[in-house]
Amino acid sequence: MTLLKPKQREAVFRAIADPTRREILGLLRRRKHTVNELAGNFRTSRPAISKHLRLLRRVGLVVTKNEGTARICQLNAKPLRVIDDWLRDYQEFWAQSLQRLKRYVEEDQ
Amino acid sequence: MTLLKPKQREAVFRAIADPTRREILGLLRRRKHTVNELAGNFRTSRPAISKHLRLLRRVGLVVTKNEGTARICQLNAKPLRVIDDWLRDYQEFWAQSLQRLKRYVEEDQ
């Protein structure tokens, strides 16, 4: 399920790198939105949001369903597990203080 | 400590978006490396790695210390907390199955 191909894994990191896309995900965390509703929250044009949504759909972070002329967008957070898995390997490292880190760097291993 | 300015927060997401930079971090997780040692692990030229390191240093993910003509690079995982904090808000969502999600999208809220 979380078994994504390297290319898709890569795409998730890229997807969340953009602040507008993160904001879109944030909005979808609260409730479903149509494309127009989403676009209303940004200064950028609707086509720009459409592009972001296309990308988010491709990586699976957004699921949609057509309803009349509207398109309902829904969050699917699953692909974010890719990021979480990656982070896990670093958690043990961010516990140590910067002080200790500096001292460690000063020493010769 | 994890209180970063929006711009720096943003920079962390960008920093980990690049696969080469993630690989660099992965190498530094094992042990300290000089710039040359790091570059040896990639096909790309040393200046390219230098650029990545400059970026990683700016966001604080890499700390360095000069030793003779060499520069020792060390991992500082702390800034990754920014990502972890962001992810936390989504964890409750990735529990639900895709099946349930689809059903949910089908319904009208």
Add this chain to the structure above:
DNA sequence: CCAATTAGTAACCGTATGGTTACGTAAGAC
């Protein structure tokens, strides 16, 4: 002193990215 090692920077280059405007399309509303 001079040579070698290590690394940063400058200048450049192709491509990716995010934005725009203009247009096309599909589903109600009339």
Add this chain to the structure above:
DNA sequence: GTCTTACGTAACCATACGGTTACTAATTGG
């Protein structure tokens, strides 16, 4: 049918990004 609404897509544009080569700076070793 025609109009309107809600989108997507195409074409274009400026800038950011990741890479290269060439050059420079600093330290060590002879």
